[in-house]
Amino acid sequence: MESTEVYIGPEPHIEVHKYYAGVVPVVVLFALVLQAFFPVYIRSANYLELPLLVTLYFALSKRNPSSGLVLGMVVGLLQDSLSRTPLGLYGIAKTLVGYLGSSLGARIDVEHPIARFLLTAGFYLFHHAVFTLTTRALLAQRSESYLTVPILIASLVNAVIAIILFPLLDRFRKPS
């Protein structure tokens, strides 16, 4: 039986970045370690969401929804494994972030700092909302609200960090 394949991928004018081998896993592990390490010494580091930033960065850069959601799933599950949360809570949230980030990265310019700031803040809120929804709906647990001032501040803080972090990660790209 004949089949027809329709390619729907990144816009032709948007560049798909590639990274050196091992960069993605190392960065992910490093982010996870720091995420677990910082709050021990810096109390306000609880607002930091380095795994999310890493997931979002690679999703936006690779611009492939499938690889983005798989990356998000892996990062999320690893984060769940290292935390006390049930496996899947962060996994679901970051899977969706990876998918949507890749989809958005394939359509808009995500290299500009303002775009990165806004996207990071927005995805942080989205990630928190999915996490809260999952906690409430699937686990029937009372968690914090979908949107609070601390969450809003945290989204802004992470967005600021993203503006600093993402250019650093850009250095690991393969030259096109």
Next chain:
Amino acid sequence: MIAIPSRHKSLTLLATVVVAQVLLLAVQIKRERQVRLIRVWAVELISPLQRIGSWTINGAEHGWGGYIGLRSAQKENDAMRSELDRLKVRNAELEGRALEADRLAALLNFRTAHADTPMIAARVIGASPDSGSLVVNIDRGSRDGIRRDMGVITPDGVVGKIFAVYPDVSQVLLMGDKDSGVGALLAETRTQGPVKGTGEPLLSLEYISSDEKITVGETVLTSGQDRIFPKDLPVGKVVDFASDPKSPFMKIRVKPAAHLDRLEEVLVLQTRQELTPKKSPDAETAPVTSPAAPKAAVAPALTAKKPTDGH
């Protein structure tokens, strides 16, 4: 093989990954009482179906049970109705017997009080088919010593007289019949006059002069002049009276003392002698004998004397 477009591939992969992680969550999480979440979900997923199934089955069971119960209830209802009807009949029968016992007791008391007066108890067994005459049949006849023109009474008062006698049945012409008449007198003035039937419930006391002083409610007694009834048997009470300008006599209407419309047991007087109440020492303990009892046992008991007339 159908190739899935890349966008759909990613969506499919997304859905698969999310669902897998949801299931992963379900496997891990324990809710209250350490029940794994997947069990909770499974139960919550299945329980509505179970409830629906249970509701359906219970409804069907209740409906079926109700139907069966209804059928049995219908049968039971029919049985109870039959039982109720039977009990109603039984109750009516017992009430009738109780009333009969009362009447018989009254008859016996009357008979005992007049122990020296020959009389026979009889039961009314029918009535004349002729609507124009007030006649009843009693279960005593010539074999029992009944003769024509014997007086028939109840403890309440005069009933009528025997006008036809057969071997085992007699016919009584009630006082209310137009052809019936009783010699009577007013109890207070002792003014005599015949009481005649009118064909209506009330009787007529005739030939009482307009000059007589009469009061409503005054008792009318037998006078004994008709040679049928002894003196001083209650005939009735004056209901109303009126003077007739064209006649020297008053029109006096009398209500019969006996319940002529519901006679069941009567006494047939076998004498015309005056009834004198006599208190016998064993009157209170005398046995009650039903008119329906064997005649051989009843007749001698009530027939103390032979009739004094030659009818």
